[in-house]
Amino acid sequence: MEENESKTTAAAAAAAEQPDNSHVDVEGSDAPRDGEGRESVTVVAIAYDDKHGYLMARSAKNNLIGVDADIHLVTDEHLKDTEVETLLAHLPYVKTERIILMTDGMMILNPVTICEVGIRKSLQTHLPMLMHKSVLEPLLTEMRENMPHADVMDTYSRCVNTEVAPLKMERWDQDNWLLPVVSKNPPLEALEKWSKTQRFAWISPQSWTDTVVKFLEDRFPE
Numbered sequence: 001m002e003e004n005e006s007k008t009t010a011a012a013a014a015a016a017e018q019p020d021n022s023h024v025d026v027e028g029s030d031a032p033r034d035g036e037g038r039e040s041v042t043v044v045a046i047a048y049d050d051k052h053g054y055l056m057a058r059s060a061k062n063n064l065i066g067v068d069a070d071i072h073l074v075t076d077e078h079l080k081d082t083e084v085e086t087l088l089a090h091l092p093y094v095k096t097e098r099i100i101l102m103t104d105g106m107m108i109l110n111p112v113t114i115c116e117v118g119i120r121k122s123l124q125t126h127l128p129m130l131m132h133k134s135v136l137e138p139l140l141t142e143m144r145e146n147m148p149h150a151d152v153m154d155t156y157s158r159c160v161n162t163e164v165a166p167l168k169m170e171r172w173d174q175d176n177w178l179l180p181v182v183s184k185n186p187p188l189e190a191l192e193k194w195s196k197t198q199r200f201a202w203i204s205p206q207s208w209t210d211t212v213v214k215f216l217e218d219r220f221p222e
Helices: 009-016 050-063 083-093 115-119 133-148 152-159 187-192 210-219
Strands: 039-046 065-075 098-102 107-108 130-133 178-181 200-203
Touching: 039 050, 039 083, 039 178, 050 065, 050 098, 050 107, 050 210, 065 083, 083 133, 098 115, 098 133, 115 130, 130 133, 130 152, 133 152, 187 210
Parallel strands: 039 065, 039 098, 178 200
Antiparallel strands: 098 130, 107 200
């Protein structure tokens, strides 16, 4: 499997030019908790295909541990012209401060905690991101006016100020974070091998073969 190095350079440049939100401080919040003391969090999975979306949601349901997760699947008729508009339209349905955003093709391969999702990473591309609704909502409103086609995750990561140095990520095959599935015909043997160690996976649009779908269905039982 080859590492996908494509980046939304235009979106990144646009985000870097935004002066108003360049230093947004994210403070701790009194997150709602369930009867067992677990934090309540909303997972918003945006997918451009129903099958992709259901598998994304099942991966989160099976592998996001230690939290009371409300999983929202956004597909088909609920999608707007841009990701920014789609998220703005869906935010009123989100009742928690903390949101885990997953976009098309992102999977949680193995059990992870909200802390692992929330770790700031040097390469955020194709990984679920922990966000705060109180920060995301005004940011999306400004993005709709000034850069509606920018990448939401990239822009959010640039606009949120944190003193924690990002976790350095260089080669996917030398860490245990992301399995990028980007070939046109991913071999089952490679999927089975790397899924034992990697926390997350990203399935590129060209990689959704019957083999990949069957592998994910078996891995994330209903």
